[in-house]
Amino acid sequence: MSGPVAEALAANPDLRTGFEEFRKAAHEALGEELTAQVRHAVAGVHGIDLPPPVGTAPPATLAYARRIPFEHTAITDEEAAAVVAELGEERFVAFSVVAALADAECRVEKVGLVGLSA
Template sequence: MAEALAGSPELAGRYMAFRDAAHEALGPEIVAEVRRAVAGVHGMGEGARGSAPAAVISYARRMVFEHTAITDEEAAAVTAELGEPGLVALSVVAALADAECRAEAVGLPDLAS
């Protein structure tokens, strides 16, 4: 993504800081699981391996095509696992992973991570 934003170093820096903050809030293991889960929904890779809490992986998978159907109960289950800041970070990480998968699928590798 940073390469795609190379024409705007300020925007690239802000994007990277935003992404990195969300990744730091979840930690590298959960981020990797979420990214694998989202890629799996897109048919890109093996999907999640099961080390992250089930509620987290379920939420991440639903963010791809069913984000408006996520229930309060599902969000509460994630909040119970990660806290409210974690729920927000998970939403960001899943959304960015989804966008990067979609960019890769349509041949825009500079927009993929």
């Protein structure tokens, strides 16, 4: 992990280790390919260019991911159910964590918040 979040967490090794383990577990639960696609979709909403990911994610999943940064309160139960149907309940939870972390990491990058742990 690198970037502003990593720099901010460097001041607190225990917090950094816990965060990295949590993030890694979510990424592993969702799978490398889908994680890259979700991160790419969320970054695109923020206007951040990431290398294009490999593979194709289920359409409802990426549409849902794109809504998380600025429209999360408008996501319907039906939209969530469609993603659960595509991914299953456990991967839906991992997807939610990955998308939320991607959103937070993009926001940190956009404002250059290197003093996160201060």
